[in-house]
Amino acid sequence: MFLKNEPEITPELVKAHGLKPEEYDRFVALIGRTPTITELGIVSAMWNEHCSYKSSKIHLKTLPTKGKRVVYGPGENAGVVDIGDGMVVAFKMESHNHPSYIEPYQGATTGVGGILRDVFTMGARPIACLNALRFGEPDHPKTRHLVSGVVAGIGGYGNSFGVPTVAGQVGFHPRYNGNILVNAMAVGVAKREMIFTSKATGVGMPIVYLGSKTGRDGIHGATMASAEFDDKSEEKRPTVQVGDPFAEKLLLEACLEIMAKGCVIAIQDMGAAGLTCSAVEMGAKGDLGIELDLDKVPCREEGMSAYEMMLSESQERMLMVLHPHKEAEARAIFVKWGLDFAVIGHTTDTLRFVIKHGGDVKADLPIKELGDEAPEYDRPWSEPKKRFAIRKGDVPAPISNAEALLKLLGSPDLCSKRWVWEQYDHLILGNTVQQPGGDAAVIRIEDGPKGLATTCDVTPRYVEADPFEGGKQAVAECWRNLCAVGAEPIALTDNLNFGNPERPEIMGQFVMAIRGIGEAARRLDFPVVSGNVSLYNETNGQGILPTPTIGGVGLLEDVTKSASLAFKNVGDAIVLIGETKGWLGASAYLATICGHEEGAPPPVDLDHEFHHGIIVRQLIERGMVTAVHDLSDGGLAIGLAEMAMAGNLGAMIQDFDPEMPKNALFFGEDQARYLVTCDGSTAAQIEHHLNEAGVPAKFIGVVGGNTLNLPGEAPILVDELKSAHENWLPGFMAQAAE
Amino acid sequence: MHAAVITFPGTNREGDVARALKQAGAKVTHAWHADYELPKGTDLVVLPGGFAYGDYMRTGAIAARAHIMDAVRAHAAKGGYVLGICNGFQVACEAGLLPGILMRNAGLKFVCRMQHLRVERNDTAFTNAYTAGDIIKVCIAHGEGNYICDDETLKRLEGEARVGFRYCDAAGDITKENPNGSLNAIAGIYSENLRVLGMMPHPENLIETLVGGTDGKGLFASLGKAA
Numbered sequence: 001m002f003l004k005n006e007p008e009i010t011p012e013l014v015k016a017h018g019l020k021p022e023e024y025d026r027f028v029a030l031i032g033r034t035p036t037i038t039e040l041g042i043v044s045a046m047w048n049e050h051c052s053y054k055s056s057k058i059h060l061k062t063l064p065t066k067g068k069r070v071v072y073g074p075g076e077n078a079g080v081v082d083i084g085d086g087m088v089v090a091f092k093m094e095s096h097n098h099p100s101y102i103e104p105y106q107g108a109t110t111g112v113g114g115i116l117r118d119v120f121t122m123g124a125r126p127i128a129c130l131n132a133l134r135f136g137e138p139d140h141p142k143t144r145h146l147v148s149g150v151v152a153g154i155g156g157y158g159n160s161f162g163v164p165t166v167a168g169q170v171g172f173h174p175r176y177n178g179n180i181l182v183n184a185m186a187v188g189v190a191k192r193e194m195i196f197t198s199k200a201t202g203v204g205m206p207i208v209y210l211g212s213k214t215g216r217d218g219i220h221g222a223t224m225a226s227a228e229f230d231d232k233s234e235e236k237r238p239t240v241q242v243g244d245p246f247a248e249k250l251l252l253e254a255c256l257e258i259m260a261k262g263c264v265i266a267i268q269d270m271g272a273a274g275l276t277c278s279a280v281e282m283g284a285k286g287d288l289g290i291e292l293d294l295d296k297v298p299c300r301e302e303g304m305s306a307y308e309m310m311l312s313e314s315q316e317r318m319l320m321v322l323h324p325h326k327e328a329e330a331r332a333i334f335v336k337w338g339l340d341f342a343v344i345g346h347t348t349d350t351l352r353f354v355i356k357h358g359g360d361v362k363a364d365l366p367i368k369e370l371g372d373e374a375p376e377y378d379r380p381w382s383e384p385k386k387r388f389a390i391r392k393g394d395v396p397a398p399i400s401n402a403e404a405l406l407k408l409l410g411s412p413d414l415c416s417k418r419w420v421w422e423q424y425d426h427l428i429l430g431n432t433v434q435q436p437g438g439d440a441a442v443i444r445i446e447d448g449p450k451g452l453a454t455t456c457d458v459t460p461r462y463v464e465a466d467p468f469e470g471g472k473q474a475v476a477e478c479w480r481n482l483c484a485v486g487a488e489p490i491a492l493t494d495n496l497n498f499g500n501p502e503r504p505e506i507m508g509q510f511v512m513a514i515r516g517i518g519e520a521a522r523r524l525d526f527p528v529v530s531g532n533v534s535l536y537n538e539t540n541g542q543g544i545l546p547t548p549t550i551g552g553v554g555l556l557e558d559v560t561k562s563a564s565l566a567f568k569n570v571g572d573a574i575v576l577i578g579e580t581k582g583w584l585g586a587s588a589y590l591a592t593i594c595g596h597e598e599g600a601p602p603p604v605d606l607d608h609e610f611h612h613g614i615i616v617r618q619l620i621e622r623g624m625v626t627a628v629h630d631l632s633d634g635g636l637a638i639g640l641a642e643m644a645m646a647g648n649l650g651a652m653i654q655d656f657d658p659e660m661p662k663n664a665l666f667f668g669e670d671q672a673r674y675l676v677t678c679d680g681s682t683a684a685q686i687e688h689h690l691n692e693a694g695v696p697a698k699f700i701g702v703v704g705g706n707t708l709n710l711p712g713e714a715p716i717l718v719d720e721l722k723s724a725h726e727n728w729l730p731g732f733m734a735q736a737a738e
Numbered sequence: 739m740h741a742a743v744i745t746f747p748g749t750n751r752e753g754d755v756a757r758a759l760k761q762a763g764a765k766v767t768h769a770w771h772a773d774y775e776l777p778k779g780t781d782l783v784v785l786p787g788g789f790a791y792g793d794y795m796r797t798g799a800i801a802a803r804a805h806i807m808d809a810v811r812a813h814a815a816k817g818g819y820v821l822g823i824c825n826g827f828q829v830a831c832e833a834g835l836l837p838g839i840l841m842r843n844a845g846l847k848f849v850c851r852m853q854h855l856r857v858e859r860n861d862t863a864f865t866n867a868y869t870a871g872d873i874i875k876v877c878i879a880h881g882e883g884n885y886i887c888d889d890e891t892l893k894r895l896e897g898e899a900r901v902g903f904r905y906c907d908a909a910g911d912i913t914k915e916n917p918n919g920s921l922n923a924i925a926g927i928y929s930e931n932l933r934v935l936g937m938m939p940h941p942e943n944l945i946e947t948l949v950g951g952t953d954g955k956g957l958f959a960s961l962g963k964a965a
Contacts, residue, residue, distance in 0.1 A: 155848050159879070160789040162750025246748050246792025336772075338747060425850045425879040427950070428787075430754045430943045444949070560948055 006037050013037075017044035023375050030369055038306045038355060038362040043370065045273030045311055046280060049535055052374035055501040056533045059514045067527035069490050076197055077118040077269065078188075079529025081491045083555050087445070088192045089452060090124035092530035093132075093185035093495040093551040097537055099240040100182040104149025108182050109157040109243030113315055115186040116161060117269040120252050121318065123196040123259050124188030127429065128443050129158050131184045132169040132456045132495070132549040133420075136177030138412050138732055143172070146180055147420075148733065153243075154184070155423040160245035161252070164432050165424035166441035167455050169549075172412040178539025183495040183532075185551040187454055189445055196259060198268035198278075200286035200321045200347050205265060207279070207290065207345040208327075210255070210334060211317040212247045215300035218274070218313025247316040247339070254337040255318065261333070263326035270317040276310045278319040279345075280353055283367045289348035290367060294357040298340040306355055306362035321347060381507035387465050390585040390599035392664035397593075401666050402713040404593045405637045408667070410724040411592045412732075414634055419729040433559055437646070439484040439630050440554065442562045451559025453487035455552055459633065460545035462601035465586040467509040471516025471548055472604040476671060477632055478552035479524045483613035484630040484674060486563045486620035487554025492521065494531040494550055499543025501535045509546040510535075517548060523606035524613075526552070563620045565629035567647030572626050572703040573683030574651060578612050578673030579696045580636065582664025588633045589667035601669075608672040615695050616674050624678055624686060631673040637666035637710060639675050641721050644708050650718050653701035655711035662712055677703055739764040739962050742780040744810070746771040746801045746829075751787030751942065755823060758942040759784070762958035771804040782819040782961060783810050785826025787879070787940060797840060797882050798828030807833050819863060819964065820934040824880055827926070827936035836927055836936045837895070838887030840880075844919025848881040852950065853917055853939055855903040855925050856910055862932045863964035864902065867956040873910045874953035876944045878917055883938035885920035885927070895927055902926035902935055 007013065014024045017040055027043050028034065035043065049055060065073035071088055072080040078092035096111025112129060119126050131154055136143050147170075158165045163186070218241035258264055266286065268278040275292070283290040294309050304312075322330060327343070334341035348354075353370060355363040399407070408414050421436040433451060434442035440455035457478040463470030475492065482489040494517060499506040521528055537544040556562055584590050585599025619625045627647070631639045644650055657665055678686055683699050690697035707715035741764045743752050756766045767777040771790075776783065790801035801807070807829075814820050814835055822830035830836045843849060857865055857872040868874070887895070895901055903925040907914040912923040918938070926937025941954030 152847070159848055159850075159881075160748070160750075160792065162788065244792070246789060246794070249750065249789075250747055422851050423848045425848070427850060427877050427879060427940070427943050428751060428754065430757060430945070430949055432950070433948055 009034055009040060018048055019044055023047060026375060030373055031365060036362060038310060039365055041307045041311050042276050042363055042365065045276045046370045047374045050272055051277055053533055054375050055377050055379050055535060057376055058378055059511055062514065063518045063528045064522045065528050067491065067525065070527055070529055071195065073529050074531060077121045079491060079493060080122060080195055081529060082192065083450065086192050087189060088195060089187060089189050089553060090119050090122045091185065091187040091493055091553055092118050093183055093456065093493045093549065094118065094532040095495050095497060095534040096182045096184065097180065097497065097534055100150055101180050103240040104146050105153040106240050106242050108150040108153030110241045110315055111182050111184045112154055112157040113243045113245065113248050114271050115184045116163065116248060117271065119186045119188040120255060121267055121269045123194045124190035125256060126163045126186050126188040127431065128187045128441065128454055129163050129165040129185065130167045130454060130456050130551060131165065131182065134171050134173065134176045134181035134547060136172065136180065137174040138172055140177045144733060150182055151420050151423050157243055157245045159425040161249050162428055164426045164428050166426050166432055166443060167436055169456055170417050170420055173460065173545055175545045178542065179537045179544050181497050181544065181547055183549045185456055185493065187452065187553060194259060196264055196267050198266050198282050198285055200266045200282040200288050202265065203288065203347055203349045205347045206322045206324055206327065206343045207292065207347065208320045208322045209297060209340065209342045209344045210320055211251045211339055212244065212314060213298045213300040213340060214309055214312045215314045216304065216308055216312060217241045219308060219311045241313045241315050243315050250337045250339055251316050251318065254334050254339055257333045258330045261329055263323055263330040265321040265323055267318060267320045270319060272313065273311060274313050280367055280370050282319065282321060283347065283353060284371045289350035289352045290345060291348050291354040292345035294355060296342050296344040298342050306357040310355065379501050379507045380504045381511050382504040384467050384508050384512055387598065387600045392582040392584055392661055392668065395584045395590060395594065395663060397663040399593065400713065401662055401710060402716050404589065404663065404667065405641060405716065406724040408588060408592055408634050408638060409641055409721060410728045412728065414588060414638060415728040416725045417729065418726060419733060433562060434485060434564055438565050439481040440487065442485055442556065442559060444559045449558045449560065451556040451562065453482045453485045453554040453556060455481040456549055457481060458547055458549045460547045461586050461591065461597060463513055463546040463548060465599065465601045467512035467546055468516040469601050469603055471513035472520040472606065473601065473671065474548055474550045475517050475520035475524065475526065476604050476606065476609045478550040479526055480609065480613060480630045482552050482554030483616050484563065484628045486561055486617055487556045488617065489524065489526050489552055489554045491527050491529045492550050492552045494528055494548055495534065496531065497534045497537055497544060497547040497549065499538045506543055513546055513548050520606055524610055561621065563625060563628040565627055565643050565646050567643050567649040567651065567677060567703045568626040570649065570704040571680050572677040573680045573699055574701045574703060575676050575678065575683060575686055576673065576698045576700045577616065577676060577690065577695060578608065579670060580657065580665065580668060580673065581670050582660050582668035583670045584664055584668055587667060587669045589663065602671050604671045612672045612674065612695055615690060615693060616676065619676060619686065624682060625676040627677040629675045631675060633669065635667045635669050641708060643675065644718050645722050645725060648718060649703050650705040650707040650709065651701050651703050652709045653711060656698055656700045666710060739781050739964060740779045741765065741782040741784055742767050742769045742777050743784045743786055744769050744771060744806055746790035746804060748790045748792050749786050749788035751824065751940065755784055755786045755942040758945045758954065758958045761945055762962035764962055769806060771806050773806050774809060776809045776813055780813065782821060783813055785822040785829050787824035787826060790825055790829060798825065798832035801829045802832035811835065814934055817931060817933055821864065822936040823940060823942065824938055827938055828882065830934065830936040835934050836929055837891045838885055840882050841884040841886050842882050843884050849917050850879040851877065853878045854906050854908050854915065855939060856906045856912060857903060858901050859899055862928065864935045864957055864960055866963065867959040873906060873908065875951055876939045876941050876954045877950065878939045880938055883918040883920065885924040887921065892921055896922065900928040902928050903937055903939065
């Protein structure tokens with residue numbers, strides 16, 4: 001066999017590929033010779049952090065991934081969960097942080113495109129998108145530009161593709177100044193027997209290239225995603241891919257059509273490290289070799305080398321193993337949709353990954369080892385320092401509680417994100433029962449009666465203060481938000497965004513957050529079915545706030561029975577479920593009103609979360625409550641204000657705990673709490689029923705009027721709450737960019 | 739009523755409008771952009787929302803030149819009904835079925851939200867289930883809905899009462915809440931014979947109490963009775 005070696009493989013070249021010297025030595029030992037440049041490119045793509053999970057794997061293994069509804073857990077393109085009646089839901093969340101910082105519009109679009117492809121590769125038609133976004137401080141000169149570009153990019157892709165973007169999170173913090181987070185999630189549904197995976201079967205089966213042509217964009221995108229940033233990061237702009245939602249929409253329709261016609265044995269989208277990762281994955285999973293002839297790959301540019309083709313991250317492409325006798329039928333479908341369809345190789349029984357180009361063999365590697373023998377690290381980590389709990393009496397009240405409420409409502413983190421979600425088509429498909437702005441979005445499945453609830457959550461402040469409790473809290477809040485609309489939480493996806501894992505304190509955050517996520521997911525019976533790890537989120541040595549975003553999906557057997565947070569009727573009683581201790585450590589009040597980010601975060605009692613969530617769902621199912629809202633950032637006062645604004649109705653709240661400092665009572669962030677409203681005549685009954693069941697419940701006030709009346713405070717007009725809530729973000733974005 | 743819903747590559751609200759038509763009792767057939775003929779017995783052609791051909795070049799410009807559009811123009815010329823919604827309105831303008839053009843929203847951003855409309859007249863096949871002057875709440879979802887035409891055309895449209903819907907606030911004030919900068923708050927217009935309607939808003943997404951409301955139903959109920 002003749003392997004032509006173009007450039008000489010030097011230590012500098014190895015380093016430029018992001019491989020450590022010992023990793024390179026491992027690879028040379030594995031293949032028994034010096035690699036070709038194409039092989040070096042392939043292994044750098046397979047063994048970088050983004051594709052190999054080499055720093056995170058041993059910890060991810062500890063997460064609970066099984067459950068009575070789980071069909072496919074982590075390891076596939078998306079997690080798949082059974083929702084009964086022969087239907088499944090497929091979903092996953094993935095980050096596109098580094099590209100979005102370098103080129104916000106294209107970075108965000110390709111993030112959305114990638115996650116949509118993950119879902120429809122499984123055979124599921126996407127029915128909802130979500131996204132969790134974190135930007136630097138508002139005053140940072142780049143923030144406005146990044147917000148504007150990312151939001152336009154997410155909308156630009158999802159709107160054109162034709163899937164509603166229904167929920168999300170947007171937050172700001174100086175620790176994201178040089179490294180924003182763009183986490184995109186997609187949810188799809190399919191018939192259970194129509195789910196496809198990447199596992200190839202059969203020797204000599206044709207491998208087909210589908211979708212858009214291959215260009216030079218995105219070469220080494222995955223390697224970039226696994227490197228820290230510095231001041232020169234913007235020079236990496238050419239590694240960002242360009243999204244084409246139109247091509248993706250066609251690819252969706254064409255793929256679902258060939259799947260329905262029984263043409264597909266295995267299918268894998270070309271995401272990170274494009275052709276390399278997808279081909280290796282299909283072969284390795286099926287215990288088969290793969291041989292590709294790159295002369296057959298549809299290219300957008302002339303003169304592309306094997307190296308470039310194998311590492312291109314051009315978007316909207318798929319690789320498929322085809323039933324040989326279905327080739328004509330499948331080709332006709334792709335031609336109808338105006339997409340490329342090319343047989344570029346076949347499966348073999350050699351377990352080798354062989355790449356031919358221009359008559360030469362450019363790579364010949366053992367396929368299983370490319371994945372299985374990737375380095376795995378148990379990186380050293382240090383236990384995060386515990387913070388002291390702050391006593392509620394020690395937190396000053398620098399301004400009146402009414403002023404504090406208005407200030408919090410208009411703060412960058414808690415203000416209305418309408419400016420963002422009005423740029424997303426959240427109504428297409430005509431199944432959006434609850435739109436953005438509530439605890440969780442609710443989507444009807446086809447013509448009903450079933451529905452899905454979905455949300456994504458994390459409180460990075462808490463994770464920074466205590467990664468273990470913060471990890472628990474992210475899962476608990478996601479679970480609570482699903483319960484608050486009346487859905488049974490069925491599974492979650494996690495997007496773990498952290499700094500440089502080679503620093504023990506960062507690795508410590510990662511390890512402890514995963515433990516917290518695992519503990520909460522086990523107790524709440526809320527398995528992890530898919531996820532993504534994004535490390536090296538640092539710029540010039542400054543890490544982001546640890547941000548493990550949790551995306552959850554819940555099931556509603558009857559979507560017409562979902563609950564919403566808006567106050568509905570004058571005279572309804574307001575009942576607070578859960579215990580209020582006035583926990584202000586690491587709270588939004590402490591950060592925004594007092595200017596301190598300190599103290600331990602609120603502890604999460606998972607037994608309480610579980611019991612309170614179950615009972616709230618029962619109340620909703622039995623039609624005993626008129627509105628439900630979970631309490632989180634900003635505590636009781638923010639919760640009441642959000643219900644008032646949504647329902648355009650005020651409330652009269654009584655002083656139900658005169659002993660407690662009022663700022664702690666109104667703004668404490670104790671967990672496992674919900675606000676519900678019910679007919680005034682049934683309040684006592686509900687209170688009694690819940691207390692009997694061991695769930696603290698307290699009547700705290702009545703809905704009515706056009707003002708929110710907190711005890712000891714001047715009444716605040718609901719319109720005044722609204723203007724504080726609605727005005728900050730549009731005002732901020734309207735200021736002329738520097 | 740037999741409706742043919744046209745699918746271009748990139749169309750994405752064809753299912754939504756088909757659902758609304760079926761709810762109103764219409765027979766729905768899907769037709770493909772590369773076809774040369776409409777399904778036999780077509781009473782109404784629907785050009786649905788979406789991003790036909792990716793909205794590349796100009797919204798609607800490529801779709802307007804698809805094979806099926808010759809058949810649609812012939813259908814309109816014979817007095818057949820045509821409904822263009824959102825991207826379909828853009829296609830109808832580019833195809834010469836309606837005057838004027840849709841430009842980028844004045845705010846330069848895509849806008850998706852609930853929007854009030856004033857029903858300008860109820861003596862057409864599209865609106866007879868409404869009352870003239872009704873204020874209805876439907877949704878909009880577009881980046882290029884800013885209706886523009888020359889003065890002459892505008893004068894004609896207004897003179898011949900061919901404006902179908904105008905954007906307004908909940909009280910019906912058309913000087914408020916124009917979401918995209920359209921001339922005279924125009925949300926939809928008719929052809930001369932009142933048998934072609936193009937509109938930016940999406941009545942097809944407001945046909946159920948569970949999902950936002952039912953103010954869009956009237957349009958499909960009207961069409962259901964029309965043929």
